Amino acid sequence: MKRIKRQVRFGYVWAYRKARPLVQYLALCYAQVREYYRTHPKARKWTIAGLIVGGPPLLLLLVVWIEVPGKRALRNIQNQVASEVYSADSVLLGRYYLQDRTEIRFDDIAPVVVDALIATEDVRFYEHGGVDYESLGRVLVKSILLQEESAGGGSTLSQQLSKNLYPRKRYWVLSMLINKMRESITAQRLEDLYTKKELIRLYLNTIPFGDQCFGIEAAAKRFFSVRAKELTADQAAVLVGMLKATHNYNPRLFPERSRTRRNVVLAQMQKYKRFPKETLDSLQALPLELKYNMVSHHQGLAPYFREYLKGELLEWCRNNTRPDGSPYNLYTDGLKIYTTLDSHLQEYAENAVARQMKEVQKQFTDHWRKENPWQGHEEVIQDAIRRSSRYKALAEKGMSEEEVLDELQKPMPMRMFSWDGEKVVKMSPIDSIKHHIQFLxxxxxxxxxxxxxxxxxxxxxxxxxxxxxxxxxxxxxxxxxxxxxxxxxxxxxxxxxxxxxxxxxxxxxxxxxxxxxxxxxxxxxxxxxxxxxxxxxxxxxxxxxxxxxxxxxxxxxxxxxxxxxxxxxxxxxxxxxxxxxxxxxxxxxxxxxxxxxxxxxxxxxxxxxxxxxxxxxxxxxxxxxxxxxxxxxxxxxxxxxxxxxxxxxxxxxxxxxxxxxxxxxxxxxxxxxxxxxxxxxxxxxxxxxxxxxxxxxxxxxxxxxxxxxxxxxxxxxxxxxxxxxxxxxxxxxxxxxxxxxxxxxxxxxxxCDLYELDDTLWGKLEQMTFKQDSIRAADTLNPAPKESYMEKLYKRKLKMRQASQARDSAALRTLEIEDSGG
Known part of the structure; x- marks a missing residue:
């Protein structure tokens, strides 16, 4: 301890000796400035006035400059991208993500998507350098001087991209102004670093589309079950139309509102000569047809395998590092995981399990009829209740067991599994447990x-x-x-x-x-x-x-x-x-x-x-x-x-x-x-x-x-x-x-047949069967004794064996033996 104290004391002394000349110099400068203002009162007044007038703008610029990302950061934009699991035959099995996003190349985006985006969001995209001052001036005149509500937005695609990459923050004052300035500077830097095609690719890979999906590829798969390059003009218009307000124009939630917005986007595309007027009329007349694909870890091929695989992959990520030396992140790093599963064999296996289990569950239900299958083991239900997540959550809140059980007796809408499809019924959590525990x-x-x-x-x-x-x-x-x-x-x-x-x-x-x-x-x-x-x-x-x-x-x-x-x-x-x-x-x-x-x-x-x-x-x-x-x-x-x-x-x-x-x-x-x-x-x-x-x-x-x-x-x-x-x-x-x-x-x-004719089990059986059958056939007045249980059993087994060797399916159906304890 004394040694540590000596080292600390020595450190203080050393730091003081090193810093002493700088402190003395700063003190001298302060004394000179103070003396100057004491002898020049007017200079002091002008300095104070200058700080009052110019200080806030300088401070604002300083804050904005500090908040603007540097070119190095902008060169290495990394969106959160889902990691994907593929089968051995290159079929996507599932994904791990915080944001459901798949990054794609510009060439993998349908041209109609780009046309719809530019016609609707930034018609002068190819003419400005990140900030469209002409459009911004027009918006200010219409919204401030003419008080028009439909003046439109002044943000370019580059500015919107900046906002998506670096979300807005709240400051103690002038938050909107600081954010707008930061987005404008960032947009100009993006224009310096990327081509127009690259900016469109970044934008369409980054933008949120609601329903927890991000980027045009994920949105295309979610709402239309197609890839981004397969989108048609009307589908592209639906997705681009959502960008104005992803919730309000969500085609799943508000189909009519979405269809109206789609037609506005199509009209913009026709206005800027993306297709003729006749095409516009036919496209606007189309009904809104979704092929919604709800992404869930529980759905798709091999969910149990993917869940098991997740644990293995998380361990792998902890033990392996990215090029920058940090560990991989399964949910954000866009890893491609290739597995040994065959998608067709997996599908056949899942079909086989579903088909058989539906049949055997019916047998099980019919077998027990109105009786409970836990009959004689009433503790089964109590154990299941205590294992349930709902019971544990209530217990963690400090509720007594009696209070928890009372709460679990209250009916509420519950999702219920059945082989005829999922149902939502009003039942208590305990009744739900009793229902699901009966399934094989x-x-x-x-x-x-x-x-x-x-x-x-x-x-x-x-x-x-x-x-x-x-x-x-x-x-x-x-x-x-x-x-x-x-x-x-x-x-x-x-x-x-x-x-x-x-x-x-x-x-x-x-x-x-x-x-x-x-x-x-x-x-x-x-x-x-x-x-x-x-x-x-x-x-x-x-x-x-x-x-x-x-x-x-x-x-x-x-x-x-x-x-x-x-x-x-x-x-x-x-x-x-x-x-x-x-x-x-x-x-x-x-x-x-x-x-x-x-x-x-x-x-x-x-x-x-x-x-x-x-x-x-x-x-x-x-x-x-x-x-x-x-x-x-x-x-x-x-x-x-x-x-x-x-x-x-x-x-x-x-x-x-x-x-x-x-x-x-x-x-x-x-x-x-x-x-x-x-x-x-x-x-x-x-x-x-x-x-x-x-x-x-x-x-x-x-x-x-x-x-x-x-x-x-x-x-x-x-x-x-x-x-x-x-x-x-x-x-x-x-x-x-x-x-x-x-x-x-x-x-x-x-x-064994080669050695069973005289001495082995099957040989004796054949001899016994032949002998008894011969006696019965020859002596009808004095028949042989009634067949014993063992004789019947082995005759049946022998016939089974002979039918199998002869591939006689009809005989096998009638002779099938039951599993002898195995």
């Missing part, structure tokens, strides 16, 4: 397994009402049977074979805490032995648990980690049945490893960012290189097993109901406890798709597995998606792709 939600994700590029991302059913994204890694739900292929892959890596027979008999397991757990199957088939191929096809839980015991729980967890699952996995055998909560993103990533020949896949969704200066950043691919997770043969075998699920098992409806029989598809269904979550993972060689369905609160669900299983809720989304892909010739590489022909060794390991 969804997630859909598609990734290229060979590259990791995300091609489609649907995080929910309607972003405006349900903003929780069910794709991103932080959103986790129990995954059910879709985890089983990871178990089987681990077992195969450690020597198990797809055609090994495993008993489906129940066993009781004791966990580390000493608790007992007995897995069960949906079908009462515990006395049967299944091959791994059959157990996965029919989602047999007891076999899956025995396989994880054989492979090792820790080994399975390690395999899952290597395949891209980062969620917590407990060291218990029940993870074989998907008891862990994992995100859709993680599961699609893991399945991509199967389709990528056992190589790990690292998803990415940004390919590049370009700023306004043309600087391009492309370092967005995952830094981690893909590594081998599974042996190629293991991946090949798992794909073969998953193809069996689609051909003969719980996902067979994908082929006969959704016309995916022409696709080479593999997949797995999944259903969690109490039908809270329905899953489906689908794979083609070029695309891995994952879908999930469930209520945001898992305590709300179907009571029936027939309705709530993944094959009924989630699988159809992939089915509808593939239908659209198959119909689009652009995606033949996806729809016509086939998995590589399995090696001879893999074919033998998957061809």
């Amino acid at each position: 939600n969804a997630g859909f994700l598609a990734i290229e397994p060979k590259t990791g590029r995300v091609r489609a991302w649907v995080g929910g059913i309607e972003h405006d009402f349900f903003q929780y994204d069910h794709v991103k890694v932080s959103t986790k739900r129990q995954v059910g049977s879709i985890f089983k292929p990871i178990v089987y892959a681990t077992a195969i890596e450690r020597g198990a074979q797809p055609c090994d027979l495993v008993s489906a008999a129940q066993e009781t397991y004791i966990d580390k805490e000493g608790d007992k757990w007995t897995p069960r199957n949906m079908q009462n088939d515990y006395q049967v032995k299944y091959t791994m191929r059959g157990a996965l096809a029919y989602s047999i839980n007891t076999v899956a648990v025995k396989m994880i015991q054989q492979a090792g729980v820790l080994n399975t967890m390690e395999t899952a980690r290597n395949m891209g699952i980062t969620s917590e996995l407990p060291d218990v055998p029940s993870i074989a049945l998907g008891s862990s909560s994992i995100s859709l993103m993680e599961m699609v990533t893991a399945y991509s490893c199967f389709a990528n020949n056992g190589m790990a896949v690292h998803p990415y969704y940004i390919t590049g960012v370009r700023d306004r200066s043309g600087n391009t950043y492309t370092d967005f691919k995952p830094a981690e290189k893909s590594k081998r997770v599974l042996k190629p043969e293991t991946a090949e075998l798992i794909v073969g097993l998953l193809r069996t699920v689609v051909h003969e098992g719980t996902a067979s409806r994908l082929r006969w109901k959704y016309a995916a029989h022409n696709n080479d598809v593999a997949g797995k269904t999944g259903t969690t406890q109490a039908n809270a979550d329905g899953w489906f993972m689908g794979m083609t060689p070029e695309l891995v798709m994952g879908s999930w369905v469930g209520a945001d609160d898992p305590r709300i669900h179907f009571r029936s597995t027939e309705l709530g299983q993944g094959s009924n809720t989630a699988l159809p989304m992939v089915g509808y998606f593939l239908q659209q892909v198959n119909e689009d010739s652009e995606f033949k590489t996806i729809s016509k792709a086939t998995f590589p022909t399995p090696s001879r060794a893999a074919q033998q390991k998957l061809s």
Whole structure:
């Protein structure tokens, strides 16, 4: 502390010594001036008079001069420009902005816009140098001497541009005069620095058009859904007419007033020979036709993806700097963000989700009828109320819980989501919560397994009402049977074979805490032995648990980690049945490893960012290189097993109901406890798709597995998606792709029929069925015993298998089996 005091004292002494000569000089000058005025009284009077008369103007000029931007600032005009997100096929997905503005070149502006602007706002634009003294004098004479209200404005386009770039300020005196002088000087400087075309471009990129849009490009898209260079004369006249008063002449709010103003602008254009009188009459007779495009972050393609992307981009902006060294601003710097999404695939995915969720919501509503789906869990509503933003806002004001609940019971106009369209009804916020909590939600994700590029991302059913994204890694739900292929892959890596027979008999397991757990199957088939191929096809839980015991729980967890699952996995055998909560993103990533020949896949969704200066950043691919997770043969075998699920098992409806029989598809269904979550993972060689369905609160669900299983809720989304892909010739590489022909060794390991004729499960089934049918046919007097449950079950499965191999869609429709707990 003493050292710091000494340094401060030394600093004072040093500063005093340096400043002392200047202070002495100023004191001497002051003494001389004072002595002069003491000996010359008249000079003192004239000086005082001069200060009184000339001081204010000098002060005014000083203030104006200080406020006028320099030429360096005017050379580097930077409007706030929206950043834009583009798909891989160059379609604009959405924008991030504070001001909805897109800057364009002069050549991208329709000539009729320029004609309308000059004819209406500044007819002598090409003749003056920033300030039109002739027009200004005429306005002063008409408005002051002749008292004409229609004298017009005296500001040129350059002066208006100055006002838009540097908004007016309030001063303690003469604010209007100071602002006008500043705008005039700035306008003249702009004229010195820019050509007339450049000034028009700056003006039309800067000017506000109301409805939160800025610049002619944004206005053209907002009011007419066209680009600025596509505007017609009557459309251009509407937009230019708005500049007089953007609210009063807004064509959306005041169509008749806007049409009248449009015709005035058209008359001005004809007056200055922009087109003949006959054209004027036909243009003025046109009705005002808008194609209004309300810009909202909730609307357009991929809103959930864009919202997720925003967080990534904000982080990127904090870590990257502009040429001047300051961090990028996502909302004002006009960045161009290029992504991996395909606009057509994204549209197909959103269509598929909407179509299926409308159907499944009707099933859900009919299923519960007049009962509340939170029946038995009344706390669901209380929890939802406390999570609502309205509850939190009232609580922050210091209101008690009782007061908040009373307030939330009061009816008011509320926006309400429905699959028939948004409605506005009078209801209480609590009733609104009860209404919206009954909706089932969804997630859909598609990734290229060979590259990791995300091609489609649907995080929910309607972003405006349900903003929780069910794709991103932080959103986790129990995954059910879709985890089983990871178990089987681990077992195969450690020597198990797809055609090994495993008993489906129940066993009781004791966990580390000493608790007992007995897995069960949906079908009462515990006395049967299944091959791994059959157990996965029919989602047999007891076999899956025995396989994880054989492979090792820790080994399975390690395999899952290597395949891209980062969620917590407990060291218990029940993870074989998907008891862990994992995100859709993680599961699609893991399945991509199967389709990528056992190589790990690292998803990415940004390919590049370009700023306004043309600087391009492309370092967005995952830094981690893909590594081998599974042996190629293991991946090949798992794909073969998953193809069996689609051909003969719980996902067979994908082929006969959704016309995916022409696709080479593999997949797995999944259903969690109490039908809270329905899953489906689908794979083609070029695309891995994952879908999930469930209520945001898992305590709300179907009571029936027939309705709530993944094959009924989630699988159809992939089915509808593939239908659209198959119909689009652009995606033949996806729809016509086939998995590589399995090696001879893999074919033998998957061809269980070769070894089942005498000893295997299916062989015994065929023999049993043939024997019993032969007895019944031959001995009508002494028929064979009535078919047992197991005989019926396996006859049905056998017929399903035979119909699938024969591609008999009609037979498959009648024989479709339900999802056996998966």
